Amino acid sequence: xxxxxxxxxxxxxxxxxxxxxxxxxxxxxxxxxxxxxxxxxxxxxxxxxxxxxxxxxxxxxxxxxxxxxxxxxxxxxxxxxxxxxxxxxxxxxxxxxxxxxxxxxxxxxxxxxxxxxxxxxxxxxxxxxxxxxxxxxxxxxxxxxxxxxxxxxxxxxxxxxxxxxxxxxxxxxxxxxxxxxxxxxxxxxxxxxxxxxxxxxxxxxxxxxxxxxxxxxxxxxxxxxxxxxxxxxxxxxxxxxxxxxxxxxxxxxxxxxxxxxxxxxxxxxxxxxxxxxxxxxxxxxxxxxxxxxxxxxxxxxxxxxxxxxxxxxxxxxxxxxxxxxxxxxxxxxxxxxxxxxxxxxxxxxxxxxxxxxxxxxxxxxxxxxxxxxxxxxxxxxxxxxxxxxxxxxxxxxxxxxxxxxxxxxxxxxxxxxxxxxxxxxxxxxxxxxxxxxxxxxxxxxxxxxxxxxxxxxxxx
Amino acid sequence: xxxxxxxxxxxxxxxxxxxxxxxxxxxxxxxxxxxxxxxxxxxxxxxxxxxxxxxxxxxxxxxxxxxxxxxxxxxxxxxxxxxxxxxxxxxxxxxxxxxxxxxxxxxxxxxxxxxxxxxxxxxxxxxxxxxxxxxxxxxxxxxxxxxxxxxxxxxxxxxxxxxxxxxxxxxxxxxxxxxxxxxxxxxxxxxxxxxxxxxxxxxxxxxxxxxxxxxxxxxxxxxxxxxxxxxxxxxxxxxxxxxxxxxxxxxxxxxxxxxxxxxxxxxxxxxxxxxxxxxxxxxxxxxxxxxxxxxxxxxxxxxxxxxxxxxxxxxxxxxxxxxxxxxxxxxxxxxxxxxxxxxxxxxxxxxxxxxxxxxxxxxxxxxxxxxxxxxxxxxxxxxxxxxxxxxxxxxxxxxxxxxxxxxxxxxxxxxxxxxxxxxxxxxxxxxxxxxxxxxxx
Numbered sequence: 001x002x003x004x005x006x007x008x009x010x011x012x013x014x015x016x017x018x019x020x021x022x023x024x025x026x027x028x029x030x031x032x033x034x035x036x037x038x039x040x041x042x043x044x045x046x047x048x049x050x051x052x053x054x055x056x057x058x059x060x061x062x063x064x065x066x067x068x069x070x071x072x073x074x075x076x077x078x079x080x081x082x083x084x085x086x087x088x089x090x091x092x093x094x095x096x097x098x099x100x101x102x103x104x105x106x107x108x109x110x111x112x113x114x115x116x117x118x119x120x121x122x123x124x125x126x127x128x129x130x131x132x133x134x135x136x137x138x139x140x141x142x143x144x145x146x147x148x149x150x151x152x153x154x155x156x157x158x159x160x161x162x163x164x165x166x167x168x169x170x171x172x173x174x175x176x177x178x179x180x181x182x183x184x185x186x187x188x189x190x191x192x193x194x195x196x197x198x199x200x201x202x203x204x205x206x207x208x209x210x211x212x213x214x215x216x217x218x219x220x221x222x223x224x225x226x227x228x229x230x231x232x233x234x235x236x237x238x239x240x241x242x243x244x245x246x247x248x249x250x251x252x253x254x255x256x257x258x259x260x261x262x263x264x265x266x267x268x269x270x271x272x273x274x275x276x277x278x279x280x281x282x283x284x285x286x287x288x289x290x291x292x293x294x295x296x297x298x299x300x301x302x303x304x305x306x307x308x309x310x311x312x313x314x315x316x317x318x319x320x321x322x323x324x325x326x327x328x329x330x331x332x333x334x335x336x337x338x339x340x341x342x343x344x345x346x347x348x349x350x351x352x353x354x355x356x357x358x359x360x361x362x363x364x365x366x367x368x369x370x371x372x373x374x375x376x377x378x379x380x381x382x383x384x385x386x387x388x389x390x391x392x393x394x395x396x397x398x399x400x401x402x403x404x405x406x407x408x409x410x411x412x413x414x415x416x417x418x419x420x421x422x423x424x425x426x427x428x429x430x431x432x433x434x435x436x437x438x439x440x441x442x443x444x445x446x447x448x449x450x451x452x453x454x455x456x457x458x459x460x
Numbered sequence: 461x462x463x464x465x466x467x468x469x470x471x472x473x474x475x476x477x478x479x480x481x482x483x484x485x486x487x488x489x490x491x492x493x494x495x496x497x498x499x500x501x502x503x504x505x506x507x508x509x510x511x512x513x514x515x516x517x518x519x520x521x522x523x524x525x526x527x528x529x530x531x532x533x534x535x536x537x538x539x540x541x542x543x544x545x546x547x548x549x550x551x552x553x554x555x556x557x558x559x560x561x562x563x564x565x566x567x568x569x570x571x572x573x574x575x576x577x578x579x580x581x582x583x584x585x586x587x588x589x590x591x592x593x594x595x596x597x598x599x600x601x602x603x604x605x606x607x608x609x610x611x612x613x614x615x616x617x618x619x620x621x622x623x624x625x626x627x628x629x630x631x632x633x634x635x636x637x638x639x640x641x642x643x644x645x646x647x648x649x650x651x652x653x654x655x656x657x658x659x660x661x662x663x664x665x666x667x668x669x670x671x672x673x674x675x676x677x678x679x680x681x682x683x684x685x686x687x688x689x690x691x692x693x694x695x696x697x698x699x700x701x702x703x704x705x706x707x708x709x710x711x712x713x714x715x716x717x718x719x720x721x722x723x724x725x726x727x728x729x730x731x732x733x734x735x736x737x738x739x740x741x742x743x744x745x746x747x748x749x750x751x752x753x754x755x756x757x758x759x760x761x762x763x764x765x766x767x768x769x770x771x772x773x774x775x776x777x778x779x780x781x782x783x784x785x786x787x788x789x790x791x792x793x794x795x796x797x798x799x800x801x802x803x804x805x806x807x808x809x810x811x812x813x814x815x816x817x818x819x820x821x822x823x824x825x826x827x828x829x830x831x832x833x834x835x836x837x838x839x840x841x842x843x844x845x846x847x848x849x850x851x852x853x854x855x856x857x858x859x860x861x862x863x864x865x866x867x868x869x870x871x872x873x874x875x876x877x878x879x880x881x882x883x884x885x886x887x888x889x890x891x892x893x894x895x896x897x898x899x900x901x
Contacts, residue, residue, distance in 0.1 A: 067749050098749070162797045169711060173704035176724040176771070179764050183735055186742030249504045256501025269505055276512050278883060280825030282854040283519065283876050286861050290869070291518045321511050328508075352490050354497035375730065382732020384828035385854075389861060409734050413831055416741065434738040438731065445730045 002129035006059060006136045013140050014052035017147075021047030024151050038158035046157045049164055050147035055140040062132050070128070074098075074121050097121055187438055190431030197425050198226045203432060205229060209395035209406075211415060211426050226429050228436060230395035234312065234405035238387060239380040241316025241401060242323060246376060249320075250327030251369065255357055257328070258335040277325035285389030288318035293390055300402060310392040310404040319386050323376045330375065334368025335361060364457055371452035378444035382437060384409040408433050519873050519880075526874025527665060529675065530621045531613035532587060533656035536566040538599060540607045549603045557599070559592040563614075570656075571647060582644055588615035590676040613658060618674040618867030620648055624657060625870075639866065665874065669840050670856065674867025677860070679875050681842050685755055685835070685850030686824060692759020692846055693766065693823050698816055700763075701770030702805075708771070709778040710800050729768035736765045737832025745833060753834040753849040761829050766819040773815020777808035810897030817890040821883050827854040853879045 022044030029035040036043075074097050093114070100118035151157075195203065206227015253273070257266055293314035300307030307313070338361050346356040362369070392404025393414060415430035479487065540547065542565075543557040567584055568574070574583050591614035599606060616624065619639040623630060630638045631645050640648070651657055668678030704721075712718040740761030744750045750757050781804050789799040805812075830836075835851050836859060843850035851859070857879065860872040 064748070067747075158795065162795060165797055166707075166711060169703050169707035172700045173707040173712070173721050175700050175704060175764075175767065176721055176728055179728060179739070179767070180724045182743055183731065183739045186739050187735070190742065249507055252501045252504035253508055256498070256505055260498050260501055269509070272512065273505070273508055276508060278821070278825075278887060279515070280827065280854050280879060280883070282825070282827045282857050282861075283515070283880070286857065286872060286876060287515050287518065289861060290522065290873075291514070321508075321515075324508050352494040354494040355490070357497070378730060378732075382734065384732070384734045384831075385858065388828075388831075389858070409732070409828070412734055412738070413828070416738075417831055417834075417836055431738060431742070434735055438735050441730065441732055441735075442727065445727060449726075 002126065002133040003059065003063075006055075006133045009137060010052055010055050010059075010140060013144065014048040017048040017051040017144055018044040021045075021147065021151060024148070025155075025157070028151055029153050035153045037154060037156055038161075042157035042161050043151050043155065045161045046155075047144065047147040047151070049161065050143040051140050052143075053164075054143050055136045058136055058139055059132070066125075066128070070121060070125060073124055074117055101125065183438065187431050187435040190428050191435045194425060194428035194432045197428070202226065203228055207397065209411070211411070211429055224425065226425070226432075228408075228433070230397045231406060231408045231411055231433070232436075233397055234391070234395065235381055235407040235409075237399075237401070237405060238312050238316040238319060238391060238407060239377055241313060242320035242380045243373070243376065245317055245320025246323045246327050247373060250324045250372075250376075251331055253324070254328040254331035254335060255362075258332055259353060259357055259361070273325050273328060276321070277329070279322075281322065281383060281385040282389070284318050284322050285385040285387075288314050288386055288390035292318050296402075305402060307402045308392070308404040310390065311402050312391060312405040313401040315387050315391040315405075316401070318390060319380055319383055322383070322386065323379055326379060327372050327376050330372030331365070331369050334365040334372065337368065338364045367452050367455035367457075370455075371448040374444050374448035374451065378441040378448070381444075382409065382441050384413060388413050408437050412437070519876050521873075522870055523873025523875075523877045524870075525622075525625045526870040526872075526877075527662050528625065528659050529662040529664070530616040530624045531658045531660060532616050532620070532651055533654075533658070534563075534566045534570055534587070534591075534612055534614055535609055536562060536595065536612045537569070537609045538562065538595070538606045539565070543599060543606055549606075551600060554599050554603065555596065557596070559595040559599075562595055563587065563591050566612075570651075574647075579643060582641065583647055586617055586620045586640075586644060586648060588617045588675045589673060590615055590671070615675050616657075618865060620644075621675050622867060622870075623648060624652075624659065665871075666878075669842055670838060670851070670859070671840060674863075674865050674871055677868070677871055679853065679856055679878060681839055682851050682853045682856035682875070683878075684842050685839075686852040688755035688843060688846045688850065689758045689762065689830075689852050690820055690824060692756055693763040694816075694820065696760060697763035697767050697770055697819070701767050701819075702774050702812060704767075705771045705774035705778060706800055706805070709775045710804070711796070725768050725771055728764075729772070732828075733765055733826055734828040734832065736761055737829030739764065740829060740833045751847050751849070753837045753839075753851075754847045755835075755843065755850050755852075756846045757833050758830050758835050758850075758852065759846065761833060762823040762826060765826065765829060766823050769819040769822060770815055773818070774808070774812050777811025777815065778804060780811065781807045807899070810893055810899075814890045814894045817886050817893070821886040821890075824852075824886070825854055825879065825883060827858055830855050831858070853882075 022040045025036060025038075025040040025043035026033070033040065071094055074094055096114060097118045098121070100115065101122040203226050206225060207229050208225040208227045209230045211224040211226060257270060261269065293309055293311065296311060296314050296317075297307045297309050342360055342364055343356055346360045351359065387407045387410050391410055392406050393410065394404065395406050395411075396403055398405070412430045412433050415426050415433075539562065542561050543559075544550075544553060546553070564584065567587060568580070571583055574580055591612075594612065594614060598610075598612070615621075623640055623645070628645075628649075630640070635642055648657070664676065665678045665680075666683070667680040668676060669681030671677040708718065708721065712721075740757055744757045744760055745752055750760075785803055785807065786799050789803045794802065830852060835855050837849055837851065838859070839849055839851055841848075853875065857872055857875045860868045860875060
């Protein structure tokens with residue numbers, strides 16, 4: 001509440017700062033604009049920056065730290081309650097207190113100590129927020145006053161504003177790095193906690209995956225098995241099926257588009273192929289589950305084969321369809337990049353078009369084509385919705401494509417969907433799987449980049 | 461290839477410029493191989509297009525029914541004894557009155573000869589439970605109907621709905637193979653004979669939120685959720701993406717930091733979307749304690765995901781602005797920032813807009829990361845803001861596709877049709893903008 005007031009007040013203050021800063025700049029030279037170093041607008045901007053920026057930074061800092069600071073106070077308040085409880089319980093209790101303070105209900109009847117802690121938390125939070133409100137307003141006022149006094153014909157307002165803008169631009173481009181670091185840290189931290197309970201080698205080389213960790217520790221069969229090998233096998237198998245579909249179709253259609261098709265045909269067919277790339281994966285999942293899987297099951301039944309209704313084949317085929325446009329557009333780029341002189345050299349020797357393509361163009365474009373296949377593999381490994389909807393849930397270590405299989409992404413989804421404690425090995429396992437997935441796709445992308453860079457022929 | 465032909469002397473019946481028979485055969489074979497190869501290419505394209513056609517046909521075929529709903533006529537007596545025995549007409553009382561009994565009575569009145577307990581239960585299963593809320597809203601809207609008997613068109617329950625949509629063809633199946641038993645079909649036929657069955661466009665599909673009953677479930681809630689999510693995504697990723705692109709394209713010095721940023725952007729573009737979901741879960745929910753299942757978190761996660769798209773598109777648009785524009789601006793004394801903000805960026809705007817719309821279309825169709833941050837909750841209310849629990853269009857489709865009830869299948873396909881319509885609309889706008897504002901320098 002107090003922070004909303006602060007944000008509102010800051011918005012009003014910065015707007016006023018802009019309007020009056022601009023006016024004051026003009027007044028300071030008695031309306032003679034040419035006497036100013038910078039245009040009045042820049043004076044306005046400068047004053048609003050001085051007024052708003054420090055206060056906003058303070059607010060952001062407080063929002064980032066508030067949780068941690070207040071949490072330590074709750075821990076003090078809950079001292080006797082928390083003594084001797086495990087970390088899992090501790091964070092659950094703290095979450096309860098937070099929920100109670102926000103006026104929400106919690107699942108069980110709250111203990112008096114908990115209610116008391118919630119009261120203290122709520123009052124502490126409102127006091128602290130009020131303090132931040134006052135400090136924020138003071139900081140904004142000080143900044144405003146400082147910039148206000150500096151306004152004058154000599155003030156290099158434009159240079160100052162542009163310096164700030166440059167810093168902001170740089171910060172925005174750093175978001176990409178921050179995101180990568182965030183991804184690495186978030187999966188790494190939880191994975192390390194996971195490997196604290198399940199040995200790393202068991203995870204990497206375990207042949208069994210059944211994470212049905214009990215909710216209570218005394219339950220029968222309390223320990224789950226976390227071996228990633230069956231998941232890797234399933235993922236790679238489905239990816240292989242997808243590639244067997246997508247590689248020939250994608251490559252051949254790209255060759256046809258680039259070498260044979262008339263411009264009119266290309267103008268029509270290419271956008272239609274791109275539609276395949278724009279279809280959301282959840283639609284492919286529905287297609288796999290509703291149309292393809294039953295069709296395969298019925299066909300299998302007609303042939304006397306037992307096809308699982310969640311067969312790896314159906315998921316793989318549909319995933320293959322999904323990555324056709326991916327392969328064909330990347331391959332198309334690689335083929336178009338082969339210079340005309342190579343083609344014409346082959347034609348001059350009397351080669352037919354097909355011979356030119358097979359013996360000259362494809363070898364010349366091979367690095368690009370291989371890179372597109374590798375990127376397609378990385379795309380297929382990370383694809384989630386098709387396999388969630390069409391592949392199975394149980395980890396089978398089998399080579400039969402008609403059987404049901406599961407993949408890494410399916411397991412991440414099944415482990416994390418639904419309300420669970422954040423600290424159980426099940427949820428932590430999802431992050432460990434995420435780490436494996438991230439490393440695998442990253443490696444594939446790097447190799448693909450390397451292949452296309454290193455082996456690319458230069459025809460200058 | 462030709463030297464073999466040249467080495468052999470031509471047979472006497474051939475002129476020197478004519479090919480030998482062996483040569484002709486070889487050429488013919490090679491030509492045939494060429495045509496075969498070309499046919500493989502055509503076949504590959506036809507397979508891809510054919511699969512797209514099958515996909516669309518199977519979705520549309522399954523989904524058209526979702527836009528139609530069956531309503532059944534009932535003569536409903538709004539009995540004062542049941543609704544408002546005190547006669548106070550207090551809205552709070554009317555709100556909580558026992559409308560199930562009203563529904564049961566109305567059904568019993570329409571079928572006086574159904575007396576057995578099990579039969580009655582089967583009969584009631586033909587009418588949607590949501591009829592209670594329709595009665596309630598009717599009474600609240602006009603309390604004067606209490607005590608009167610009105611003809612009300614109530615929703616058919618999913619099984620009856622599917623029966624009518626299939627034109628009653630399922631009656632030819634054995635009783636065990638269909639959802640309705642023989643008696644239920646007879647009752648429905650009786651009702652149809654009396655003119656008590658009506659099919660109409662399903663407006664509530666676009667306004668209602670999710671429901672346990674297929675017949676009253678709608679995508680309204682998911683549409684609102686998608687709207688808030690995209691709003692947040694737009695608010696975060698467009699300013700950040702455009703500014704990052706400006707920095708990299710116009711200001712960045714050639715150094716290791718710039719290289720690092722570029723490598724990172726390329727890598728982020730290839731990171732599986734589900735990993736972004738893990739990031740959102742770990743950072744936004746666990747560390748910053750933002751509300752679970754909220755469009756706020758979904759939008760933030762998606763904006764990180766489509767940031768590379770926006771940056772790449774903006775950079776391409778900035779690069780397309782010719783250097784002469786920049787030099788002319790410098791020539792009249794503009795500072796580097798002024799050159800960008802007043803000249804380069806406005807000229808690059810159509811490209812930026814196109815990239816933004818394509819990125820947004822990508823975000824609209826994305827499901828996996830939103831599953832991670834809990835937007836899969838079953839939500840029966842329309843979300844009122846970006847911090848309310850909500851679901852989005854593709855997640856709603858996923859949820860329905862997962863439901864065992866037969867009636868959800870057509871809802872799923874209908875939802876997909878709406879999603880595809882939005883995507884086609886967005887992409888057409890992007891193509892139009894590109895065509896309309898594209899400048900060839």
